[in-house]
Amino acid sequence: MHKTADVFGISRDLPLNYVERKSADDLLVENLTREKHLVIFGSSKQGKTSLRKHCLPDENCIVIHCSNKWNISDINAAILKKAGFEITQSTSKTATGKSKIFAKISARIFGAGAEGGAEAERQVSEQTNKSPLELDPEDVNDIISALDSILFSRYIVLEDFHYLSTDAQRDFSVALKAFHEGSKYCFIIVGVWLEENRLTVYNGDLTGRVTSINADKWEIEEIQSVVSEGESLLNIKFDENFVNELLSHSQGSVYVVQESCYKCCIDSNVLQTEPQQKTIGNSENVVDIVQSVVSQQTGRFNSFITQFAEGFQTTTLEMYKWLLYPVLTASIEGLRAGLKYRNIRETLENNHPVRGDLNPGNITQALQSTAALQVKKEVKPIILDYDQTNLTLRVVDSSFLIWIDKQDRNDLLTLAGLPARAGSALTDRFR
Known part of the structure; x- marks a missing residue:
């Protein structure tokens, strides 16, 4: 006997009707023993977390859920806490003037209750009596040393990596190379995007050190x-x-x-x-x-349009509002395939108030910040993401495609504060 809610629909646990895919499950299992970092990417709600849970038992990993407010220090501190350290702030300063941290080894790391016996208790006592480690939370070498001190041997999973700011993602991409070369620790990065080489764009030195797994394709x-x-x-x-x-x-x-x-x-x-x-x-x-x-997501989608149109702040060009123009006037087939930079630029040069005088640099900068803007506006999960490798703006929430197909596009343009289109040109463009 099984409950319907445990089979169909979205649940916290692995669905009972989970299906293995050669392009995802087999690839993930094959690469778990290759001592490379793994990146699981895909659109929202396409089974990324379920894939990881199915292939990697909880006892073999620690899982950290990223926050949009974190920098690399916060990420490293979260890793240490999940690994079993107790973190407190030190009065000492790093070379950059930031505070160091004390990482005290917690007794639960060693699982004395599971081992039992006087010998296990003695070992735990010896470890917990050690002086706390004073670390620079930005220094990957200090993090490696701390993990080495407890003989840490599990995978480190970073869920919701796309919530991090672009700077935090870039900084951690640099740290990943150091983790690869200076330790045996392997990371599994889970994020909402459709760009296979996202991390190597941030740090070219990760080429050959990272394996990407597309969980989007069904x-x-x-x-x-x-x-x-x-x-x-x-x-x-x-x-x-x-x-x-x-x-x-x-x-x-x-x-x-x-x-x-x-x-x-x-x-x-x-x-x-x-x-x-x-x-x-x-x-x-x-x-x-x-x-x-x-x-059920109509309110979220409408909110996304209005908040994205506002941008980070009021500007003369209103680039983020106008980036919505090619999105809201594209066919479903075009959105599914992704909007190429060249086509976005042509559309904006023909419709933006400044027309051909629009600086391509402004377009590129806005495109590269689409995910960051949604993270700041707390659009969860994000709906648009820019693929810098293929210069393509993609919809990473397939529900949005189904929803927008049934909407009056002029109503959505008005909602974004954009001029409506009329007549056959509107129909040709949309269909």
Whole structure:
């Protein structure tokens, strides 16, 4: 007997209908023993964390959830705390004038309760009586030494890496090279973006030291397997036309498929494994179900548009507001493929108030700060991200694609404070 909520929908734990993918699971398992840092990337709610949980047991790693307020000192301090240190601030200063920290070894690191016996207690006592280590939280060498002192041997997972500021991401990319060369510690970075070489863009020396795993890509057969695995667990059968229509309208989003299947089950009063196999689902209801799943985020999407349009501050060119123009006037196919810098520039030069006098440098700077702006505005998860390798602005939340396809684009342009488009030109551009 299984609860429907444990099979379909979004849950904190690994879904029971988890499906392994050769392009993700096999690649991750293969590279876990190669002593390289790993980067798991993809759109929001595409199974990045589930992939990591499935392939790497909790006892083999420590997990740190990044904050948008952290710098590299905060990241390193969080790593030490998760590893078992107690952190306090020192009165000593680093070479840059910042405060050092004391890292005191905690008894729980050594698991005395699990080992038992007088010998284990003696070892823990000896360790906890040591003087605290005085460290520079910005110095990766000090962090390595601290971890070495407790014989640390687990993977270090940094979830939500995209929440960090661009400077923090760049600084930690430099630290990753030092971790690779000066220790055996391996990091698993999890972030929302679609750029395979994001970290090597920040630090070219990471080339060959980092393996990237694309968790965004779901083959149609793999999503079908997610549905069929759920059917087996609940002893139900979705109507074949329902499944085909759902896959057609989900824009490749496993989240939308999971939530839509959950809603269909609830509407059909399937709350747990059925005693007798039951057929549910109607292809005529697919659009309404998908829309009901996506429309739950209407407030968030509207808020994203207004906040992104405001930018970091009021400026003459209002670049962030105008970056929304090519996004809100593009076809769904164009958004799914990503908007190339060249096309964005042409669109802005034809429609921005200053037209051809627009400085390309202003466009590039705004594009490179799209993620940082959303992090500052606390847009979670982020919706737009700029791929600096391929010079492409991408939508990294597939729910946004489904949502925007059903909206009046002129209403969205007005919401952003942009001029509406009229007539056939509007229809041609959108469709």
